[in-house]
Amino acid sequence: MKEYYEKIMLHYLQNPGEHQLYAGQQLSKSLIEKDIPPEDILGLHISIMKESGHVLSEEWERSFQFLMEIMVSFGMAYQERQSLRLKKKQLESEINVAISMQKKLYPPTFDDEFHDLDVGFISTPAREMSGDFYYYTNHSKNKLGILVADIVGKGIPAALCMSMIKYAMDTLENDVKPANMILDYLNRLVLKNADPSLFVTMFYTIYDPLTSVLTYSSAGHEPALYYHARSKKYADLNTRGLILGVDANVKYEEKAISLESDDFVVLYTDGVTERKGSEAPDDNSILREALSTADLSLPAQDIVNHMYQYVIREKDYQLDDDHTIVMIRKK
Template sequence: MKKMDQNPQDELKSSLLKLRSFLIPGDDENKVMYLHAIVALAGSLSAFFILEAGEMSLGVIEHTFLILIEKTCVIVVVAYIISRTSFFRGILQKNFTIKNQILMIAAFGAVSIFGTYSGLNIMGAIANVRDLAPMIAGLVGGPWIGLGVGLIGGVHRYFLGGFTAVPCALATILAGVFGGLIYVLNKGKFIGILGAVIFAALMESFHMLLNLLIAQPYSAALTIVQELSGPMILANSVGMLVFAFIISNLINEQKTKQERDQYLDELERHKYELKVAQKIQKSFLPTDIPSLENLDLAAVNLPAKDSGGDFYDFIPLSEDKMAMAIADVSDRKVPASLLMALSRTIVRGKSMENPEAAELAKYLNRLITEDGKAEVSLKMFYGILDIKNKEMNFINAGHSPPLVFKNKTRDIINLEKDKVSLGEVKNLKIEEHHLQMEKDDILVFHTDGINSVVNSEGEHYKTEYISKILKENNQLSAEELIGRLEESIFSFFGGSALEDDISLIVLKMN
C-alpha cells in the first residue's frame, strides 16, 4: 500500500532533521565520519593553495606547511585504513604475536618512508612528516615495534644522504623508542589525545635540536631549523592529533564491544542459573498432595520470570495429624532457590521428630544464624494440624498472615503474625498460637509475592479480593478455589510473567 502524500512543509522538516542528525555527531561512528570530512577538506585546501602558490606569493614557511599538511592528510587516511586491520586491532588488544608485530612494523615503516618521499627538499634537507609513523607505532605497540618502525624510516633517510642525514635518521629512530618508553611507563595504556599531541610537538622540537647539535655546517643547519621547525612541528602535531583521535575511538570501540560481550555472557550465565534454580525449586515442591480423611487440600506455585524462594510442604505425621509449612526465603548473596531447598529439607527432617511448632522454628533459626555472614532471612508459617479435633498449633515468623473463612459466621479473620523472620536475630523468641476450626472452615495461605502483583493502572492486588472469592465460592472444593484464585490474580495482572513467585495453599475442613 502506498503512503499518503506528505505535506511539503513536513517533508522539508523531515529532510532537515535527517541532515542535522548526519552532520552533528551523536556517536563514535559519526565522529569518525566528521573527522574524515575535516581531513579531506584540509587536504583539498592545502592542494589548492599549493597550486595557487605562485600567484599568491606564499613564503617558504607557509608553502612548506601546506605541503606537509597535504601529505599528513594522506598519511592519516592510510593510517586509518591500517587501523582497521586485524593485526592493528590485535596489537591494541595486547595480542603481540610475531605475525602482528611484523605486519605492524612493515606497515608503519612504509608510512614512514612515504613521509620522507613526500617531503620537500630545501637546501639539502627534507621537510617531512616521517617521524609520525614511528611515534604512533611506539605509543600503540611499545618499544620494540616503535624501534622497528624507527629503524626502517631512519635507515632509509640516512641512505638518502645530505648534511642532515645523521640527525634526521637518529631522530626518526628515537621517535619510535621514546614512543615505546611512554607506552611502558604508562603501563601499556594509550596516553590520550592531548598527551600524544604534546609528545609529537616535543619530539619534533628535539629533532630540530639534533640538527643544530650534529649537522654541519652549523650556519646551514640553523637556517634549515629556522625555516622548517614551525611547519614540521605543527604538521606532525596535527597528524598526531587526528590519529590519536582515531586510536582513542578504536579503544572506546573495543571497550564497548568487550562490555557488550561481557554483558551477553553474564546474561547467558544468568539465564542458565535461572533454569537450574527453577529446576531446583520445582523439584523440591511436593508433586503429590496428601490425601487425608476429612481434609480437602490443594496447592500451587505460580513461578516468576526470575527464580524465587517460595516453598511449601505437607508432612503426614499420623493418620489424623499433618505438619505443614509455607515459606519465602529472602537472601542477598546466595540464590534463593538453593536456600529454599535447604530450608525445606531441614523442616521435613525435623518435623518427623514431631516437635512443637515453636521448637522447630527455634531450631531452624539457630541453623540460619550460626554463620553471622549468611545475611538470609526466612519468612515461614509452620503448623501442626490435628484433623480429628479440627485444631492447629502454629507459628508465623514474619510470613503473610493466612486468611480463615469461618463457615458458621461467614467471617474472614487473619491469623496472628510475629514481626521477626527466622534468621534475623540469634535468640529468637517466638510465640506458638492455637486455631480451633469447624466443618467447612477454609484456610488460604499465600506468600508475599501476591503483594507485587500490579495492574496496568498501578494498583496492587489486595487480600480483600481473596476474601471476596472465599465468601462467594465457599461451597467449592479446595482445588476449584485454587483455580478461582489463579484466575483472579492473572485477570488482575494482565501480564505474562510475575515479578515474584506466588505460592497458594487452600485447606478446607470436611
Template sequence: MESRESLEFREKYREIVLTYLKQQDEGVLYNCEKLTREAMEKQISPEEIVNLHRAILEEYDTELPEYISSSFDVLLEMMVGYGLAYMEHLSLRTEQQALRREIAQAEDMQKMMMKSDLPKVTGLEVGAVSVPMRQMSGDYYNFMQEGDDKISVTLADVIGKGIPAAFSMSMLKYASDNYSGSAKTPSEMLQNLNAVAETNIDDNMFITMFYGLYDTSNHLFEFASAGHEVGLYFDAKTRSFTDLYARGLPLGIDPNATYRGFEKAVAKDDMIFIMSDGVTETRTADGFIEREDLIAVFEERIDLPPQKLVKEVYDHLCKMQEYELRDDFTLICLKRV
C-alpha cells in the same frame, strides 16, 4: 609466522574489499556479517583488520593519497582502545554465560530439593501454587505426614532475594525435615527452627514462617507464625472470611523468641488460605492491593476445587500487575471435604 586460519581470513577479507571496489555490489557486503563472526571466533583484533584494510588499499592503488593513508593512523589508534574494551567484553560475556549455566543448575537443584507433592488425605483437599520472581525462589512450602493422623503444612519466606535467599531457604528446609515426623506442636517447631536460623543465617537476613498441623481425625488445625503474612479462613456456613491470626518474631532475630500456638476447628467445606507477601502485596496502579479487594478475588472463585482456585487467583493477581511479579508468589489452600 601467521597461522593458517589468520591467512585464510586475510585472503577472504582481501577478496571482499577488492571485489566491492571493482563492482560496488552491495550483495558483496552481506559476506561481511559471516566474516565478522569468523573474526570473533578466531580472535582477530580490530586493529589487525584496520592494518589489513590499509594494506589492501595501498596494493589496490599504489598512488593512494597520503591523507587517506595517514587517516588510518587515527582509526588504528581508536581500534586499539576499542579492541581492548571488546576483549574485556568477550571475557565478561564468557564469565556471564558460565554463571548463568551454574545458576540454571542451582535452580534445577533447588526445584528438586524443594519439591513437595500435594498430600492425598481422606477428608482434605489441597491446592498450592508457587512461582519465583527470579530464577531462584526465596519462598518455601512443604507438606509432611506427622504421625498417623496429622499433616503439617509449612510456608516460609526469606527476607531477601536471589541466590543467598535460596541457600538460606535450603538450609531451613533440611532443618525442618529433620524436626518433622514426630508431630511437634507448631510452637515447638518454630522454636527449634528459630535456633537454627539464628545460628546459621546472616545478621541482615531473616525468615518469616507459618507452620500448621491439620489433624484429620478430628479436623482441628493448630498453627503458629514467625512474623508471616496473616492467612485467611473461609467459613462455608456463613460464606464469610476472617483472618487466621497469629503473630511472632521472624526466625533468626532473637534466640530467646517464643511462639504462641493457636487452633481452629474446621467444619465441612471450610477453607484455610496461607500465603506469602507476593500475594498480599500485589501492586496495582494505585499501590498495594487492599485486604478487602484480595478477599473479593478469593470470593469470586471460592466454589472452585482448591488447586484450580489457587491457580486462578494467581492468574488474576499476575494480570493485575501486568504479568510482572514483584516478589515470590506462594498460595496454599486447605479445604475440608
C-alpha cells in the same frame, strides 16, 4: 597467521573477485576465534603492504595512524564486551541450574494419606526465580505439617536458603515438636547458616486428623485466612513471633482451631495481597473478594486457581512480586 593473511590479501590485490573476498571473510572468523585485537590486524595489514613494495602516500600513512588509534580503543571495548558476554553466559547457566534446583524443592502433589483434607496450592514467581516457598511434611502420629514462607531476598541466595529449609523439614518427619518449636528450630538454623542479608517470614501449621485440630504459629508472616463454613464468617489467624534469622532468643506463640466440615484455611504471601497504587493498608481483603465470587463446592485446587486469577486480574496482570496461595480444607 601472517603468511596466510599475506597470501589472501595479495591474491585479492592481484585478482579482485568474490572468491577472494569470501576467503577474507573466513579469515576474519579465524582471527576472532584467536582473539586477535583489531589494532594488531591493522598493523599486520600495513606491514604487509609495505614489505610487498606498495608505497603509501603521506596522507594515507597519516590516515592509517589515525585509524590505528581508533582501533586501539575499539579493540579494548570489544574485548571488554566479549568478556561481559562470557560472564553473562556463565551467570545465565548458573541461574538455570538454580531454577531447576528450586523447582525440585516444591512438593509435586499433596499426600493423599490425609483423606479428610482437600489441599490446593499455586506458586508463581514474578521473575525467573522465586522467594516464596511452600512445603508439607508428616509429623509423628500421622500429623501433617504445612508451611508457607517468603524469603526476603531473591535470586540464588534465596534458592539456597529455600533448599536448606526444605531439607531441614525433611529431617523433622515423625518429629513430635509443636509448630512454635519448629519455628524456633528453623530460626536458629537460618541464623547460623543463611546469608546475613536474608530474612524469612513463615506461617506453619500442623493438622491432627484424629482431633481435626489445626495448630499454627507465625514468624512475622501474613495472617492466615480462616473460613468457618457453618457461620459463613471469616477470621484472621495470627500469632506473635519475629521473622526468622534475626534474633536467636525470640519466642514463637502457638494457637489452635478445630476444623469442621467445609472449613478452610488459606495461607499466602504478601505478593498476593499487595494492591499496586492503593493507599489502603495491605490485608487479605482481595482474597475475601475472590472467595465471594468462587464456587466453594469445587475442589480446593479449583478454588485456589480462581483466587489467583482474580488477584492477577485486579493487578492488570502485572506481577511485581511472587504469588503463593495454599488452601487447606476439611472435607
